[in-house]
Amino acid sequence: MDILNKIKKMQKERGWNDSELAEHAKINQSTIASMYKRNNLPTIPTLISICEGFGITIAQFFAECDVPPDLTKEQIELLEHWNTIDDEQKEALMLLLKRI
Numbered sequence: 001m002d003i004l005n006k007i008k009k010m011q012k013e014r015g016w017n018d019s020e021l022a023e024h025a026k027i028n029q030s031t032i033a034s035m036y037k038r039n040n041l042p043t044i045p046t047l048i049s050i051c052e053g054f055g056i057t058i059a060q061f062f063a064e065c066d067v068p069p070d071l072t073k074e075q076i077e078l079l080e081h082w083n084t085i086d087d088e089q090k091e092a093l094m095l096l097l098k099r100i
Contacts, residue, residue: 001062003041003042003047004035004036004039004041006061007021007042007050008036010054013083013084014054014083014084015084018032018033018036019032021050021053023053024053024054025046025049025050025052025053025054026049026052026053027046027049027050031046047061054083055083055087055090056083
């Protein structure tokens with residue numbers, strides 16, 4: 001697994017630049033820039049912070065299969081959209097779902 005490419009892919013899916021990733025992960029933007037510029041793998045604590053910024057666990061990050069096999073096509077689509085919205089949008093969506 002290419003960790004840096006996976007992080008870049010996840011950023012792209014969310015439409016985040018490096019500064020936005022740093023903000024969500026609560027780490028310095030220079031850490032992200034250095035990681036990419038020097039092609040250095042993130043430390044475990046940095047990767048955990050990045051995963052938290054993406055709203056996933058480190059186990060989910062390293063999972064070979066992105067989707068459990070028993071999900072329907074609609075459930076998969078919902079999860080894909082969920083992973084691209086910000087915390088405020090997630091909160092609003094959860095409120096809406098609870099009221100339905």
